[in-house]
Amino acid sequence: MQNQSTEDYIKGIYQLRRRTGAAVSTSDLARHLKVGDGSVTDMVKRLSAKKLLNYVPYKGVTLTEVGVKLAMKTIRRHRLWEMFLVRHLGYSWDEVHEEAERLEHVTSLELEERLDRALGSPSVDPHGDPIPTREGELKELIHPSVAECREGGRYRIARVSDESPEVLQYLKKLGLTLNKRIAIKQMIKFDGSVIVEWNKREIFLSGLMARNIFVEEA
Amino acid sequence: MQNQSTEDYIKGIYQLRRRTGAAVSTSDLARHLKVGDGSVTDMVKRLSAKKLLNYVPYKGVTLTEVGVKLAMKTIRRHRLWEMFLVRHLGYSWDEVHEEAERLEHVTSLELEERLDRALGSPSVDPHGDPIPTREGELKELIHPSVAECREGGRYRIARVSDESPEVLQYLKKLGLTLNKRIAIKQMIKFDGSVIVEWNKREIFLSGLMARNIFVEEA
DNA sequence: ATATATATTTAGGTAAGCCTAAATAATCGA
DNA sequence: TCGATTATTTAGGCTTACCTAAATATATAT
Incomplete structure (x- = not known):
């Protein structure tokens, strides 16, 4: 690398x-x-x-404080690019991480501002991760994972871990994207997998999947 | 640097x-x-x-041949970015060079393709410089500079050297951008400066300016 | 053609990021 | 608490891209 x-x-x-x-x-x-x-x-x-x-x-x-500032700046640029690539260049959410990983390092303040403006100052990126503000503030959103839901509950998909493209690709194929509403049909204790209902269909999520999808009560 | x-x-x-x-x-x-x-x-x-x-x-x-290929690829990405920054992020033509200089090095083939598609496969960048094709072909357009025009001639601005931001800024302030039509009023032999007419106004161009603006008979 | 001037290369060094293996510190189990 | 295991640092090296100054080519002018 x-x-x-x-x-x-x-x-x-x-x-x-x-x-x-x-x-x-x-x-x-x-x-x-x-x-x-x-x-x-x-x-x-x-x-x-x-x-x-x-x-x-x-x-x-x-x-240090300076270090945190730099981290925020870098994460902001990364997430703005992810959003921009999805909204303005037709990328899907499983394709943007690597591109943003490179672009974030060559982004001037001017460019950062223009990306932000073009997107209408979004508060989250395509995976639901919050975008730090221009000033470097990041409000961490704490959402439970599907693995922690209660059977029968109804939830909105608030965030999906962007660590593994596989999860993102699987969900993309199902059409199960951000903000979709799901119902928990069955929690399988044995291996942590979960069966959810969405769009009148039952969808099986492995334990690993379930732990990488985060939701909000709805 | x-x-x-x-x-x-x-x-x-x-x-x-x-x-x-x-x-x-x-x-x-x-x-x-x-x-x-x-x-x-x-x-x-x-x-x-x-x-x-x-x-x-x-x-x-x-x-070498491989070297030329790499040059073409890099120049293509540079010019696609310049075009994109102008058309999709509201940059003006004097602001894009430096940004593109950095972006060109972190542009995947996929991103290159998407930029090209989003722009409708443009053949020139915001300064009138030709954009190499996907295959690495570049047709050099040979245009005379304003310094070589004939008095009384009518021309279309076909390209402006992107080397000096000053030229670009000056022309931007005048509104004298690509494809605008001008008439040569007077060639001043003494120092190579030129007086052109555009939009019913007379505009003075120093010798250096004149040598950096390229035109086509019109 | 030779001396001088200019262009180019060589040589020796620096700094950033990386690697591997050896040395040392910290931690954990009995 | 002591000895073994595991985590971390040190040491010595490598590569890339840069610098400066000295050495050597090449080009120019008389």
Whole structure:
């Protein structure tokens, strides 16, 4: 793969931290970025010298205020591009991640503003992930996954994890996109899979699928 | 400035060669890319090893077939982006060069195709520069500059050099954009400046301006 | 044709990101 | 709490793209 940029490291740290809360270990970061452990220690020292993060050997890293700002800027640009590619260039939601991953790094403030304007300042991207504001504010939306729903409940699809294209492709094929309304028919405890009803059809979701689709009571 | 990529070197060679015809000297390339002479010799050897160009020490470089292909691809992406930024994001023609300079390097074939489709396969960019085809064909349009016109002649503005933002900004302020029709009122031999008429107004163009605006008999 | 000027290459260095293997620190189980 | 396992850092190297200054070609002018 291509070399990881400063922005990739910072974004990675931000995203891993959101999951775990605590400082991010260098080896977790290494796995996330698909580089060697030693490479991360190396890079992390440089980024620490640039005051983008705090590094305590053997303890992991946390972003500084400046680091968080950079993460927000990068995530904002990423999500604006995803939205733009879907709305203005006809991409589907499973095709935009990789493109945005590259475009986010070459986006000027001017371009960011124009993308935002062209989209009418959207608050979420095509997967339902919130887009940080121009000022770097991000309101994390906390939605339960389908795996945590109650049988018989009715929900609106609020977000789908963009980590695995497979989930996105499967849902695309079903037509089960953002904001669609579903009913939970059956929760299968044995393997965590779920049967939902949508559009008068019963749809089977594996446990993995169910854990990657997030909903809101409706 | 940022490091120059392989694509920048190849594109630079292509463009310099179009001007002079012969092999491109390493120092001309260095000036063009704003890097040291020694750096170019260095890079040129690497690109030669990759078969993108032919390098004869002390004689300069020429692109191989593969090199020309890469130049065409890069120029196509650059010009499609310029067109897209103008048509779909409201940029003006003097603002797009730098953005396109970055975007061209992170554009997948898929994205290239979608830009092209969204624009209806345009044949020229916002400055009138021809856009290479998908297959890498570029038909160079040869237009005389305003500095070479004949007094009293009537012309259509076919292309404006995108090298200097100043020219583009000046013309933008006048409203004198692509395809506008002008009449040559007076050629001033002394310093090469030209007085043209457009929209019932007389417009003064310095010699430098005149040499950067290209026209077609009309 | 030779000296001088100019163009080009070489040589030695730097910094960023990466790798692997060896060394060291932290953690966990008994 | 001690020893083993696991996590993390260090050390030594590689590649790319850059720089500057010195060396060497080439071109020019008399």
